[in-house]
Amino acid sequence: xxxxxxxxxxxxxxxxxxxxxxxxxxxxxxxxxxxxxxxxxxxxxxxxxxxxxxxxxxxxxxxxxxxxxxxxxxxxxxxxxxxxxxxxxxxxxxxxxxxxxxxxxxxxxxxxxxxxxxxxxxxxxxxxxxxxxxxxxxxxxxxxxxxxxxxxxxxxxxxxxxxxxxxxxxxxxxxxxxxxxxxxxxxxxxxxxxx
Amino acid sequence: xxxxxxxxxxxxxxxxxxxxxxxxxxxxxxxxxxxxxxxxxxxxxxxxxxxxxxxxxxxxxxxxxxxxxxxxxxxxxxxxxxxxxxxxxxxxxxxxxxxxxxxxxxxxxxxxxxxxxxxxxxxxxxxxxxxxxxxxxxxxxxxxxxxxxxxxxxxxxxxxxxxxxxxxxxxxxxxxxxxxxxxxxxxxxxxxxxxxx
Numbered sequence: 001x002x003x004x005x006x007x008x009x010x011x012x013x014x015x016x017x018x019x020x021x022x023x024x025x026x027x028x029x030x031x032x033x034x035x036x037x038x039x040x041x042x043x044x045x046x047x048x049x050x051x052x053x054x055x056x057x058x059x060x061x062x063x064x065x066x067x068x069x070x071x072x073x074x075x076x077x078x079x080x081x082x083x084x085x086x087x088x089x090x091x092x093x094x095x096x097x098x099x100x101x102x103x104x105x106x107x108x109x110x111x112x113x114x115x116x117x118x119x120x121x122x123x124x125x126x127x128x129x130x131x132x133x134x135x136x137x138x139x140x141x142x143x144x145x146x147x148x149x150x151x152x153x154x155x156x157x158x159x160x161x162x163x164x165x166x167x168x169x170x171x172x173x174x175x176x177x178x179x180x181x182x183x184x185x186x187x188x189x190x191x192x193x194x195x
Numbered sequence: 196x197x198x199x200x201x202x203x204x205x206x207x208x209x210x211x212x213x214x215x216x217x218x219x220x221x222x223x224x225x226x227x228x229x230x231x232x233x234x235x236x237x238x239x240x241x242x243x244x245x246x247x248x249x250x251x252x253x254x255x256x257x258x259x260x261x262x263x264x265x266x267x268x269x270x271x272x273x274x275x276x277x278x279x280x281x282x283x284x285x286x287x288x289x290x291x292x293x294x295x296x297x298x299x300x301x302x303x304x305x306x307x308x309x310x311x312x313x314x315x316x317x318x319x320x321x322x323x324x325x326x327x328x329x330x331x332x333x334x335x336x337x338x339x340x341x342x343x344x345x346x347x348x349x350x351x352x353x354x355x356x357x358x359x360x361x362x363x364x365x366x367x368x369x370x371x372x373x374x375x376x377x378x379x380x381x382x383x384x385x386x387x388x389x390x391x392x
Contacts, residue, residue: 023220023224079301119301167391175374175375175377175381
């Protein structure tokens with residue numbers, strides 16, 4: 001993949017937003033976006049974890065899986081790396097930054113099952129990014145996800161006072177709002193294509 | 196509960212996608228073509244049914260503290276089988292599905308069924324529940340991809356259905372339409388099936 005890390009970062013935020021074009025991380029996106037504050041907390045946690053797990057998984061892929069010729073174990077290794085990193089992070093944050101633990105800590109267990117984290121690692125392998133590109137892609141994807149969930153949370157806060165058909169309340173209207181957001185993001189697609 | 200009830204519950208009444216809102220990522224991502232959706236649905240059903248069976252088989256011997264990681268690893272093992280079979284037999288589709296086959300591991304439907312059903316009920320019931328939930332998921336995928344492929348490419352399963360007069364509705368092949376169609380589906384089902392509002 002011949003694209004500068006800097007460009008890739010912005011492309012991951014806007015042109016191929018991990019949520020709005022690749023649909024990753026939908027579950028927690030739909031369930032946590034009821035409040036702006038918790039959305040921000042989860043978004044920051046996702047971004048942080050993404051940067052590190054993408055880097056770790058890149059190292060694991062290129063220095064363990066490929067040399068030992070066990071790439072078919074990729075999924076299991078990636079999942080374990082992510083779960084272990086999140087667990088470790090939880091312990092560290094709880095021990096050294098209790099204040100942060102109370103605001104971000106509750107979101108950490110949610111992250112292990114957030115498919116955006118795992119998906120970014122898989123994309124990184126499929127698209128053959130180098131180390132720097134992978135970190136940029138991880139950071140950009142995280143920021144893009146944060147942007148998407150913040151926008152939805154903001155819009156949902158306004159929607160609370162509006163009249164919405166009963167069958168469409170909750171998830172239905174969130175999906176329609178997300179669709180409109182995705183439509184807006186299609187406008188960025190020519191700026192820096194990465195696929 | 197009879198086996199038939201277990202199946203129907205998984206496929207319709209407690210449908211993972213429209214009722215529990217799980218597994219949305221792949222529901223949206225692979226539905227631009229019907230064939231891809233069908234393969235994805237079958238792959239997920241296979242992994243779901245067999246992982247439910249296995250998880251249920253060892254449910255009495257799994258300590259609670261390592262339950263989650265054990266379930267994840269069992270699921271991952273079956274997903275790797277699906278991935279390897281697809282790569283060998285259907286390399287073209289495997290390439291198109293890309294990371295979404297691997298993402299079955301983090302698909303909430305599998306963990307959801309493992310937690311809600313397989314860790315409480317006997318293996319055969321869990322197997323049936325897995326097949327039911329997989330069938331329900333496949334059904335949603337087929338419904339959405341039917342409209343996306345028909346309007347987006349004028350084809351069904353790759354066969355030209357709409358003639359030369361049809362102009363491809365390219366937004367249907369792109370991401371936003373998936374959100375709109377799923378929202379519509381959930382709305383219609385809420386209204387007609389669950390009689391909400």
